[in-house]
Amino acid sequence: xxGSIVQMGAYIxxxxxxxxMGGAAVGVGNVAGNFLSGALRNPSAAAGQTATLxxxxxxxxxxxxxxxxxxxxxxxxx
Amino acid sequence: MAAEExxxxxxxxxxxxxxxxxxxxxxxxGVFTITNATLWMALSVLAIALLFxxxxxxxxxxxxxxxxxxxxxxxFIHKMVEDVAGKEALSFFPYIFTVxxxxxxxxxxxxxxxxxxxxxxxxVTAILAIGVFLTVTIVGFVKNGAGFLGLFWxxxxxxxxxxxxxxxxxxxYFVRPxxxxxxxxxxxMAGHAVIKVFAAFAPLILISGIGVAVTPLSIVAITAxxxxxxxxxxxxxxxxxxxxxxxxxxxxxxSH
Amino acid sequence: xxxxxxEHGAEQAxxxxxxxxxxxxxxxxxxxxxxxxxxxxxxxxxxxxLVVLYFILSRVALPRIGSVLAERTGTITNDIAxxxxxxxxxxxxxxxxxxxxxxxxxxxxxxxxESRAEIQKELDxxxxxxxxxxxxxxxxxxxxxxxxRESAAEAVSKVAKDTTQEILTAFGVQADAAAVQSAVDQRLxxxxx
Numbered sequence: 001x002x003g004s005i006v007q008m009g010a011y012i013x014x015x016x017x018x019x020x021m022g023g024a025a026v027g028v029g030n031v032a033g034n035f036l037s038g039a040l041r042n043p044s045a046a047a048g049q050t051a052t053l054x055x056x057x058x059x060x061x062x063x064x065x066x067x068x069x070x071x072x073x074x075x076x077x078x
Numbered sequence: 079m080a081a082e083e084x085x086x087x088x089x090x091x092x093x094x095x096x097x098x099x100x101x102x103x104x105x106x107x108g109v110f111t112i113t114n115a116t117l118w119m120a121l122s123v124l125a126i127a128l129l130f131x132x133x134x135x136x137x138x139x140x141x142x143x144x145x146x147x148x149x150x151x152x153x154f155i156h157k158m159v160e161d162v163a164g165k166e167a168l169s170f171f172p173y174i175f176t177v178x179x180x181x182x183x184x185x186x187x188x189x190x191x192x193x194x195x196x197x198x199x200x201x202v203t204a205i206l207a208i209g210v211f212l213t214v215t216i217v218g219f220v221k222n223g224a225g226f227l228g229l230f231w232x233x234x235x236x237x238x239x240x241x242x243x244x245x246x247x248x249x250x251y252f253v254r255p256x257x258x259x260x261x262x263x264x265x266x267m268a269g270h271a272v273i274k275v276f277a278a279f280a281p282l283i284l285i286s287g288i289g290v291a292v293t294p295l296s297i298v299a300i301t302a303x304x305x306x307x308x309x310x311x312x313x314x315x316x317x318x319x320x321x322x323x324x325x326x327x328x329x330x331x332x333s334h
Numbered sequence: 335x336x337x338x339x340x341e342h343g344a345e346q347a348x349x350x351x352x353x354x355x356x357x358x359x360x361x362x363x364x365x366x367x368x369x370x371x372x373x374x375x376x377x378x379x380x381x382x383x384l385v386v387l388y389f390i391l392s393r394v395a396l397p398r399i400g401s402v403l404a405e406r407t408g409t410i411t412n413d414i415a416x417x418x419x420x421x422x423x424x425x426x427x428x429x430x431x432x433x434x435x436x437x438x439x440x441x442x443x444x445x446x447x448e449s450r451a452e453i454q455k456e457l458d459x460x461x462x463x464x465x466x467x468x469x470x471x472x473x474x475x476x477x478x479x480x481x482x483r484e485s486a487a488e489a490v491s492k493v494a495k496d497t498t499q500e501i502l503t504a505f506g507v508q509a510d511a512a513a514v515q516s517a518v519d520q521r522l523x524x525x526x527x
Contacts, residue, residue, distance in 0.1 A: 051162065051320055058317035062257050065264035072267070076093055076365045093365055098372040109374045116375075119383040126387060130395035137402050139409055145402075152399045172392040180387055200367045201376040209384075267367065 014074040017067050024064020031056040088282065092274040096198055096267065114194040115202075122183040122196070151179070155319065162323035166330055173213070174326075177206060178319040185266060185311035189304070197314075198266035200259060207259035210322045218329035229332040258321060265314045269307040276300045494518050 035053045039046035101112045133144035141149055155175045159167050181197055188195025196202050218226035230247040232240060279296040283289030366372075495518045499511065 051158070054313065054317055055320060055324070058261060058313075058321070061265070062261040065261060065268060068268050069260060069264050072093075072271070072365060073368075077368055096366040098366060098369070098376065107372045107375050109378050111375055113372070113375055113379075115372075116379040119379055123383050123387050123390070127390050130391065130399070134395065134398050134402065137398060139402070139406055141402075148395070149399055149403065152396070152403070172388065172396055175396070176384060176388045176391055179391070180384060196376070196380070198367070199376055201373045202380050205377050205380050263367065 010074045014071040017071040017074065020067025020070070021064045024061055024067070027060035027063070028057050031060055088278055088285070090275065090278045092271040092278070095194070095270060095274060098194075098199075115196050115199070118184065118187060118194045119180075119196050121187055122180060125183050125187065126179050151175075158320060159323055159326075162320060163327040164330060167323065167326050170213070170217075170326060174319060174322055177210070177322065178315055181206070181262065181318055182312060182315035185315055186308075188266065188270070189307055189311060195266050195270060198263055198270060200263045203259035203263040204255070206262075206318070207255040210258065210325060211255040214325045214329045217326070218332060221330060222332055226329070226332050229328055254325065258318065262314050262318050265310055269303065269310055273300055273303050273307065276303060491518060491522055494522065 031053065035046075035049070035056075039049075098107055098113050098115050100107060101114055101117055105111070107113055129144065130148050133142075133148050136142060136145060138145060152175070155178055156168075156171060159171050159174055163170075184195060184197040187193055188198065218229070222228075230244045230251065232243045232247065235243050276296045276299045280293055280300070281289075282296075283293040495511075495515050498514050498518055502508075502514065
C-alpha cells in the first residue's frame with residue numbers, strides 16, 4: 001500500500017514536471033519570433049545570426065528537455 | 079511502472095527501445111560484449127567511411143553526387159569552426175568534424191525502424207561532452223596559462239559584484255558538460271519515446287471500437303513526430319557542434 | 335467488491351515484485367539509460383568508434399577533400415583568369431576589326447573621291463572643249479550671219495540707190511549718182527537710227 005502511494009506521488013509529480021515543457025515552448029517561440037521580427041527589420045543582417053538563433057533555441061529547449069527528463073525519472077527510475 | 083499490461087492489452091514500453099542487450103547470446107553486458115549499441119555505432123562509422131572514403135574516391139574536380147555531399151559537410155563544419163571559434167581553432171577541425179559526423183549519423187540511423195540510437199544514452203553523450211569539456215579546459219590553460227581564469231573574472235562588472243559573478247561563472251562552466259550531454263540525449267530519447275507512445279495506441283483498432291478514431295490519429299501523430307525528429311536529429315548535432323565551437327572560442331580567447 | 339480490489343492489489347504486488355526482480359536483472363523496468371551496468375560497454379565502444387572515425391577522417395578523408403577543394407579553387411581561379419585574358423583578346427580583336435573596317439571605309443571613300451575628281455576633271459575638259467567648239471561655231475555662224483546681213487544691207491542699199499536712181503530717171507531728173515547715194519545712205523542710216 002505504501003508503495004502505491006509513492007507510485008501515485010511519482011506519477012503526479014511526473015505530470016507536474018511536464019508543465020515545464022510548456023515553458024520551453026514559450027521560450028522557443030519567443031526566441032524564434034523575436035528573431036523573425038528582427039530579421040524582417042534588417043534582412044541583410046539575418047543570415048549571419050542564424051547560428052545565434054539555433055544556440056538560443058537550443059538553450060531554451062534544453063530546459064524543457066530537463067523537465068521531460070525529470071518526468072521520465074519519476075516514471076521509470078523512482 | 080509502464081511495463082504493466084492493461085486489461086485491454088495495449089502494451090506501453092516506450093523505453094524498451096533503449097535497452098542495451100548483447101547481440102549474440104543472452105549473457106551479461108561486459109565491457110567488451112558486442113551489443114546492439116556496438117552494432118549501431120559501428121554502422122555509423124561504416125556509413126561515414128563509405129561516404130568519405132568511397133564517395134570521394136574519384137577526387138573529381140566536378141564532384142559526383144556523393145562526393146558533393148561529403149564536400150558540403152566538410153565546408154559546413156569548416157566554415158562553422160572558422161566563423162565561431164576563429165582561424166586558430168581550425169587545428170581542432172578534425173576532432174569537431176568527427177564528433178559532428180558521429181552524432182549526426184547516429185541520430186539519423188537511429189530513426190530507422192527497429193534501430194538503436196547510441197546518442198540517446200547519457201553514457202555516450204556524457205563521454206562526448208566530457209571530451210569537449212576536457213579539451214576546452216586543457217587547451218585554455220595551455221594556451222593562456224593562468225589567464226584562462228580571466229574567463230570567470232568579469233572585468234566589465236562593478237568590483238563588488240565580481241566575486242559573485244565569478245562564482246556564477248564557475249558554476250555555469252561546470253554545468254556546461256551536463257547540459258551539453260543531457261540536451262542531446264534528452265532530445266533523442268524524448269522523440270523516440272513519444273513516437274513509441276503513439277505507436278502503442280495504434281493497435282487499438284484491433285481491440286476496441288474507439289480504435290476507429292484513435293488508430294488513424296496515432297498514425298498521423300507518428301508521421302508528424304517522425305518529421306519533427308528528422309529535423310531534431312540534425313539540429314541537435316548542429317547545436318552540439320556549434321556549442322563545442324563556442325566553448326573552444328572561450329578557451330582560445332578567454333577575455334570577456 | 336472489496337475482494338476484487340484486494341485481489342487486484344495482490345496481483346499488482348506480485349507483478350511489481352516480478353518487475354523489480356526483472357529490473358535488477360536487466361533493468362527493463364526502469365530507464366535503460368540509467369542502467370549503470372551497461373555504461374562501461376557503451377563507453378568502451380564509443381571510444382573505439384570515435385578513435386577509428388578520427389583516424390579515418392584525419393588520415394584519409396579530410397586531406398583528400400581539402401586537396402580536392404583547393405584544386406577546385408585553383409582551377410576556378412585559373413579559369414577565371416583565362417576567361418579574363420580571352421575577354422581582353424576578344425576586345426582587342428574587336429578593336430582591330432573596327433579599325434580595319436574604318437580604314438577600309440576611309441580607303442573606299444578616298445577611291446570614290448579620287449574617281450569622282452577624275453571624272454569631274456574629264457567632264458570639265460569635255461565641257462570646256464564642247465563650250466569652245468560651240469563658241470567657235472557660234473562665232474562662225476555669227477560672222478556668217480553678219481556677213482549675210484552685211485551683204486543683205488549692202489544689197490538693200492544698192493537696190494535702194496538703184497531704185498532711187500531709176501525713179502529719179504523716170505521722173506526725168508538727172509540726178510547725180512553720188513548725191514543719190516549719199517542721200518540714200520543718210521536716209522538708211524537715219525531710218526536705222
